[in-house]
Amino acid sequence: MNKLSYGLLSLLSTEPMSGYDLTTKINKFWRSTHSAIYPLLSELEEGNYIELTLIEQTGKPDKKIYHLTDKGKELLRSWFISETADEVCRDEMTLKLYCINCMDEEAAETLLKEYEDRCNKRIEMYHKNLARIKVLAQENPDNAPASVFGSYIMTQRGLQKTELDLKWCEWVRRIYKKKNLSFLKEDLR
């Protein structure tokens, strides 16, 4: 049982899903690929933490809709209240931004623009996500809360952080141009 396995249980606690759905959903919070997820799902099933319902399809492989068992729910809660590991973050952009002051203006500006582009695209994506969530909630107001809550709070969080990053970029651009220590007097506001 590694962290990703618990993540799968976490997603499945909100609604039954296929491995394919899990892959796309979890990727927003925990970078991974289907190659890592499918074997873990088999293990979770062998351990009776999840069960599957087979949906027969033609043209594509049959769809396996997984849902938590009672044993799985117990495991989820025990993980939830156990100690939480420190986050692992590996962001190449950050590594680049760290040495931006040693780069010429052209290279520096190119990087900032690239980053701002990414932020804007992400913000757009978050807005779409919020719209999608609200439609989903209107369509079935009775059992939507569980499946919608997690996505909603995470989307709001991502949106706020990304908007902050955009402001931060402008600030970095401004103080980059001062080639002395006066930037230390300027706070990010």
Place this chain on the structure above:
Amino acid sequence: MNKLSYGLLSLLSTEPMSGYDLTTKINKFWRSTHSAIYPLLSELEEGNYIELTLIEQTGKPDKKIYHLTDKGKELLRSWFISETADEVCRDEMTLKLYCINCMDEEAAETLLKEYEDRCNKRIEMYHKNLARIKVLAQENPDNAPASVFGSYIMTQRGLQKTELDLKWCEWVRRIYKKKNLSFLKEDLR
């Protein structure tokens, strides 16, 4: 040459450092351990991207202070302007928060408290870091900018994001208590 290697060059571009220093510094932006860093430094040295100055010590192993060569600086710039990989984030806390609505109030509150604790500790750490940077800048105002700029902008960014997370926690606590979809009308403000 993997991403971490470039990260080491990025840090070394601001000031010469030992592998030990690099390990502690890079960890704020890119999770890694000395076991991964030392072999990469040897490779970078073999490729003549960095050179070392040996500082003899007693009791501890001799200190190896690495600095960029011209070849290393060229490599750094070519990496800087090349395409940037998407960030990799694996945060167990986020996985837990995703399913918080499926958990009982006690477990939910415990998690939120734990997260807020972490945020507060991190904020304290960032403030200390800012103070340390300002002292460093006052001590040698002439060559400090290069080594200080990166740390300063990253610390400011981390601080802002963590303060935002703290507000977010309060917001989540508030809407968690509403056991229906009305939370969708509430924005994070």
Place this chain on the structure above:
DNA sequence: GGATCCATGTAACGTGTTACATGATTCT
């Protein structure tokens, strides 16, 4: 007296990514 910091390095292991494999349907 034990923990932490400094300071380097290697080996075994676990995890994650890329590539391989298949194939119908839908969008551009």
Place this chain on the structure above:
DNA sequence: AGAATCATGTAACACGTTACATGGATCC
């Protein structure tokens, strides 16, 4: 006509972490 989406799965490889290894100085 080609790319993307849906949908599963395995194998080889790259990468990262933990543990092993050493040892003096300093803090609590």
